[in-house]
Amino acid sequence: MRNLWAYLVYCLALLLLTACTTGGVSSTVVFNGTPAPPLPDLDPNQVKNGAELYASLCSACHGEKLEGQPNWKEPLPDGSLPAPPHDNSGHTWHHPDDLLIEIILQGGGPLYGGTMPGFAEQIDRAQAEAILAYLKSFWGEEERRFQWWLTATQPGSLDN
Numbered sequence: 225m226r227n228l229w230a231y232l233v234y235c236l237a238l239l240l241l242t243a244c245t246t247g248g249v250s251s252t253v254v255f256n257g258t259p260a261p262p263l264p265d266l267d268p269n270q271v272k273n274g275a276e277l278y279a280s281l282c283s284a285c286h287g288e289k290l291e292g293q294p295n296w297k298e299p300l301p302d303g304s305l306p307a308p309p310h311d312n313s314g315h316t317w318h319h320p321d322d323l324l325i326e327i328i329l330q331g332g333g334p335l336y337g338g339t340m341p342g343f344a345e346q347i348d349r350a351q352a353e354a355i356l357a358y359l360k361s362f363w364g365e366e367e368r369r370f371q372w373w374l375t376a377t378q379p380g381s382l383d384n
């Protein structure tokens with residue numbers, strides 16, 4: 225009799241465990257039917273290096289707090305666009321890593337006729353990645369998950 229109870233308790237525990245695990249899986253972020261790959265943690269040293277580079281190379285246009293230029297969605301008189309913000313309110317997190325690194329190194333000209341200067345002569349790819357890590361440190365969990373999903377599933381895409 226005692227063994228039967230032990231068995232029942234064991235079954236119940238197993239059932240609860242399965243229910244909990246399944247609950248966990250279904251709460252995974254899914255975009256377009258494809259689950260987002262696990263989000264890697266940001267490397268604090270990389271973020272710190274990126275912060276220094278950002279302050280000296282990018283903040284003059286994109287803002288000290290990544291806030292971008294005022295009315296960044298409105299074209300300027302010459303038809304070019306102001307520098308957009310890089311925080312959640314902008315669209316940096318709508319693009320995969322590869323594309324962002326390319327914009328940082330080559331500028332906005334080759335990709336979409338923009339005025340953003342390229343930095344390939346001043347920084348290497350690892351430094352561009354450090355700046356990107358710094359930008360990511362401002363994003364919310366959802367933005368980061370979405371951007372990581374894009375990076376894993378649609379590298380190079382300009383469409384988001």
Ligand code: HEC
Nearest residue numbers: 281282285305306307308315316327328332338339340355
């Ligand atoms: C002289 C001003 C200027 C500087 C300096 C500058 N940018 Fe930009 N950036 C722009 C403008 C303007 C755009 C809008 C697109 C275009 O016109 O090319 C832009 C667009 C971008 C974009 C694409 C839009 C987006 O959010 O996805 C990224 C990424 C970016 N900049 C990152 C950087 C980084 C990182 C630095 C520093 C290494 C930097 N920019 C320095 C002006 C600047």
